Amino acid sequence: MQKKLSLIFISLFLLAGKVIIAQPINDECANAIELTNVQNYCSAKAEFTNVGATPSSLGAANCFSGTKDVWFWFVAAATDxxxxxxxxxxxxxxxxxxxxxxxxxxxVDCSSLSEIKCDASTVGSNIVSSHIGSLVPGNTYYIRVQGNQGQEGSFQLCVTNYNPPFDPGQDCPLGAYLCDKSPFTVQKINGAGSNPNEVSPSSCLGTEIASTWFRWVAGTSGTLTFTLTPTNAPDDIDFILYELPNGIDNCAGKIQLRCEGAGAYGPSPPSEPCYGPTGLNESSTDVSEPGGCGGQNDNWLQALDMVAGKSYAMMVNNFSDSGAGFNMEFGGTGTFKGPDVDFVTDRPNNTACAGETFVVSDASTYPSGTISSWEWNFGIGASIPTANGQGPYNITYSTPGVKYITLVIATGEGCKSTIVKQVIVEACCDTYNAMTITENVNNLDCYYDSDGSINLTTNTLAQPVSYLWEDNSSLPSLSGLPLGFYAVTVTNLATCDTSLIFEITAPPKMEFRSE
Incomplete structure (x- = not known):
């Protein structure tokens, strides 16, 4: 009895061990977890894990030093x-x-992957950011995560998919013009521009080290919050926010509204509150913090109450001068003045049939300015992949699925606004892409002959058509057939298919009797 109990306990222990080290559901690329709303996606902290992961069949990525990886995928809606x-x-x-x-x-899927970027965290940092450019809206991309030298643990995954603003200038008059609150990333900051003395020596910063500038006009009154997150985690990112009383194109006489210079020092991040993200939030009450991390410094300042029609500028400075940039995410109730970017199609609910041509027309407006350019990306499988100019454009998708159309407009002032919309392309197998199949079956003249044939002709708008017979033949016709049944599946370009069975018949078998 004691031996039986021991075996039971051992079995339970081993079973429990298997549960503990069970593979994550996304251990292989084929089971990658889909990420949605990637314009500004962030999982919960510790939502994902690679504990129990096994080596992928694809082989290690270029920068990987271990084999315990997990997979994710997303459809791009913007270029960066x-x-x-x-x-x-x-x-x-x-x-x-x-x-x-x-x-x-x-x-397109796990069988046709090519690596486009690989990054590893540095020693002493347990965060890694990877920038990817030249993405094609509507295309599928896969993300692979693991720990150095096979380390395991939980993690948070964030993806920001965006169309970048014009390159921000390093002097106030050349600052990027922002016309909406879309998130974006500045990859690198080097130097202080041609005029490194635009910051007052009496400000919380005193000077520019590695800076970049942004400008905007408030569209509606309301609060402004934002979060600046360094792409290189240990970097000390500072900023100064100004009002431009003489208008968006005149930086003379700028008025300082917020000044954030806080930052901790040391080779590795201590437990002080002045490392990492910085910005404006609703809970802070101070409007300026000097350098260092003493007193009440916490890297955050009070949200700004913007006034419609007023112009603002912001200088972002990488005090660490590492060359790395930052991620920018805006919040608050106020808006930035800019064009209303939009487009429409001539199909109800933006739904069309595969192979059917529909019209895409610009519907953007900018009453107080001029739209200077239109950049279109019609996504994968479109008859016109990209275009420049207002349009309209005649677009066709040959295969069904969810398609993405992106329009980026630029104004005379230099700001960009982006919109991405889905177009649903249906197979329309019973209507637009219906198939009419005509058969010509030649039966046998004699029971033992093998000269029967089946010839198929398919009429459909979704050409070409493929045939798959039960013997794996892919021709529209079969010949040299004996008596029997023959099954075929016919599929058109719109993925509409139908299965048919044909019979080759013959006269009755002749029997001879001797008298």
Missing amino acids: GTVTVRGNDPTDSGGSLNRPEVAVYQG
């Missing part, structure tokens, strides 16, 4: 993206994973 994996980082822990590594692939 930033993928951030936050593990056991002391500045803002996203989980327990140490030294995360991330790779990004492009491909």
Whole structure:
């Protein structure tokens, strides 16, 4: 009896062990987890894990040093993206994973992947960010995450997919003109521009080191909040926010409204509150913080109450001068003045049939200015992949599915606004892409002959048509057939298919009797 109990306990222990080390559901690319709303996606902290992951059949990515990886995928809605994996980082822990590594692939599915970017966290940092450019809206991309040297743990995954503003200038008069609150990433900051003395020596910063500038006009009155997150986690990012009383194009006489100079010092992030993200929020009450991390410094200042029609400018400075940039995310109730970017199609609910041509027309407005350019991306499988100019454009998709159309407009002032819409392309197998199949069956003249034939002709708008017979033949006709039944599946370009069975018949078998 004691032996039986021991065996039971051992079995339960082993079973429990299997549960503990069970593979994550997204251990292989084929089971990758879909990420949606990637314009500004962030998972919960410690939502994902690579504990129990096994080596993928694809082979290691270029920068990987381990084999315990997990997979994700998303459909791009814009041209640029930033993928951030936050593990056991002391500045803002996203989980327990140490030294995360991330790779990004492009491909229709897991059988056709090609690596486009691979990044690994540095020693002492458990966060890694990877920037990917030249994405095609509507295309599928895969993300692969693991820990250095096979380390395991939980992590937070964030993806920002955006169309970048014009390159921000390094002097106030050349600052990028922002016309909406879309998030974006500045990849690099080097130097202080041609005029490094635009910041007052009496400000919380005193000077520019590695700076970039942005400008905007408030469209509606309301609050402004934002979060600046360094792409290199240990960097000290500072900023000054100004009002431009003489208008958006005149930086003379600018009035300082907020000044954030706080930052901690040391080779590795301590437990002080002045590392990592900085910005404006609703809970802070101070409007300026000097350098260092003493007193009440916490890297955050009071939200700004913007006034419609007033012009503003912001200088962002990388005090650490590492060359790295930052992610920008806006909030608050106020808006930035800019064009209303929009487009329409001539199909109800933006739904069309595969192979059917529909019209895409610009519907953008900008009453107080001029729209200077239109950049279109009609996505994968479109008859016109990209276009420049207002349009309209006649577009056709040959295969069904969810398609993405992106329009980026630029104004005379230099700001960009982007909109992405889905177009649903249906197969329309019973209507637009219906198939009419005509058969010509030649039966046998004699029971033992093998000269029967089946000839098929398919009439459909969705050409070409493929045939698959039960013997794996792909021709529209079969010949040299004996008596029997023959099955075929006919599929058109719109993926409409039908299965048919034909019979080759013959006269009755002749029997001879001897008298």
